Amino acid sequence: MTRTEFLKNLKLGGGALMSIYCMGAITSCANEDTPLPATSTNPDPIKNGKIDFTLDLTMDANKALKADGGFLYNGNIIVARSKDAKYIALSKICTHVGTTVEFQKDTNDIYCPNHGSKFDLTGKVTKSPAPSPLKMYQTELLASGTKLRVYEA
Ligand code: FES
Incomplete structure (x- = not known):
């Protein structure tokens, strides 16, 4: 399961997802698909x-x-x-x-x-x-x- 799939499974809205991505709960705001x-x-x-x-x-x-x-x-x-x-x-x-x-x-x-x-x-x-x-x-x-x-x- 990717990071995005995990967060979508939490059934959070887009704004809440972005907040989680960028508040430090996840260590980076970088695109997870960027090699x-x-x-x-x-x-x-x-x-x-x-x-x-x-x-x-x-x-x-x-x-x-x-x-x-x-x-x-x-x-x-x-x-x-x-x-x-x-x-x-x-x-x-x-x-x-x-x-x-x-x-x-x-x-x-x-x-x-x-x-x-x-x-x-x-x-x-x-x-x-x-x-x-x-x-x-x-x-x-x-x-x-x-x-x-x-x-x-
Ligand atoms: S550190 Fe300045 S050009 Fe490389």
């Missing part, structure tokens, strides 16, 4: 002081990376699959004031929802106010494409 980027459950992304982790693409937690335009976060890294099926990995921390960036499928780039900075798939700033690029990491498909390694060169 959020998956968060990987992978272990510590740092090995020997450097970024180095491998995502199992057969796991549900990483299924966002099975489709072009999908992305997820692991630690402070955003990992995305571009429109042309290339894997990219960048720091997820915007260089302006540190907001978590997002991959945008339509424009095939990285966007910061805080002040609108944009970055290309190498992390280069294409729209300010971000003052410097996002750090880029290497990606490598392993095990016949079922695993994706992200690492610092």
Whole structure:
């Protein structure tokens, strides 16, 4: 049963439903159908002081990376699959004031929802106010494409 179905079963009117949604009885007023980027459950992304982790693409937690335009976060890294099926990995921390960036499928780039900075798939700033690029990491498909390694060169 969804949150909406549960509240409808209480036989409350629309105004009462909105009050319950937004008074804190429910923790968010967001549309329950809005998908959020998956968060990987992978272990510590740092090995020997450097970024180095491998995502199992057969796991549900990483299924966002099975489709072009999908992305997820692991630690402070955003990992995305571009429109042309290339894997990219960048720091997820915007260089302006540190907001978590997002991959945008339509424009095939990285966007910061805080002040609108944009970055290309190498992390280069294409729209300010971000003052410097996002750090880029290497990606490598392993095990016949079922695993994706992200690492610092
Ligand atoms: S924090 Fe990203 S543009 Fe300001």
